[in-house]
Amino acid sequence: MKILNRYIARSLLVNTLIALGVLTFVMVSGNLFRIFDLMARGVSPLLFGKFMLLVIPEMLRYTIPLSMLTGTVLLFSRLSADNEITALKASGVSLWQIISPGLLLAAVFSVLCFWLATSLAPRCRLEAFLLMKSEVIRNPLALLEPGRFVSDIPGYRIRIGERDRDLLGDIHLLVLDRKTGRLASTITARRGKVRLREEEQALELELEDATIANHTPETDAGEEAAAGRVAMQRIVMALPYGARFDARPLTMKLKFLGFRDILSRIHLDAAEGRNVTPHYVDLHKRMAMALSPISFFLIGIPFAIQSRRSETSVGLLVSLLLAFGFYAFLVLTDSLDKQASLHPEFLVWLPNVLYQGGGLWALGKVEKL
16 A cells, blocks of 8 residues: 555656646746836846746645646546556555545645745735835836836826837826826827936926826716817926835735734724724635645546546546636635625635535545446
8 A cells, every 4th residue: 555655646746746837837927028028128137036936926826726636637537547546446445545645645735825825925925016116116117118007106197109218109198186086187199208317206208299188077067078188399297106105005905914914904903893804705715725725636536537548638627627616716705805794704615615525425426436
């Protein structure tokens, strides 16, 4: 039995680690094109290397369970196709003895996921957030990325169509009312230049062929007055980018808090009469996701054993769809975090109950075959 246990554990671990490397690389590579573009704008490659290291723990929370599922399906589908499981059962070895090393390995991965979710990943996410914000203050020109609205400068929304160093094209600038946050005016320009006034923590925009449209508030009759338009050959304006980061609230978001910090926040907010359901949902979701390697292991084995080698891809696809359903249900509970009467903090455990219960039931059926 020791030889069999080592064989199962080693094979499953190798398959899982290979899948982990591939899946993590795929998730990281999704940001590479944007990273290369920002590096071309002057952002330090060393900074992005540090940033990617800091976001990997958060990625591992998702890739470890998926890798466990992939490794399980690949290993046990091969054992089933080679009739090794049939031979072992004929020799008096039960299916539960065969899968016990994998179950132990899944439990180890669950402990690792729990540590990532409640300790390491939140700290790393906070460090990554602070790192990028400090880079924004140091190099605010990297904010101006063509094709998307920039909302990091308080009171403004900026979108540029193209950029070549300090030369800008197709500029759209939305000016918001500081008190109400509503749209006050819109500035469009065909081209312009941007300069950094580092001491004042401001971006100086020089716009050419610009049009200003002033938006008035709604009248008493509920009708909005027509916007007045003014065309100007040249506009120079300063946008303070440092004020938003200097005025950030001291209270951190839940995603940056560890296990003990969330419990402390629950105690403080409950004492002040605030709704703490979102806190419980976040906490329970982290713990539920930490158990997902066990759930994926148990649900993946029946699909793997019932499929032959030529059908491994089908079993793997079905298992991955089940994993997608697992995560989709957890995302759904986020939309219910304000509905305290529905107790969404308990609903997040439903996928684990269904997957583990269904997996054990299916394994019992397979054992009797």
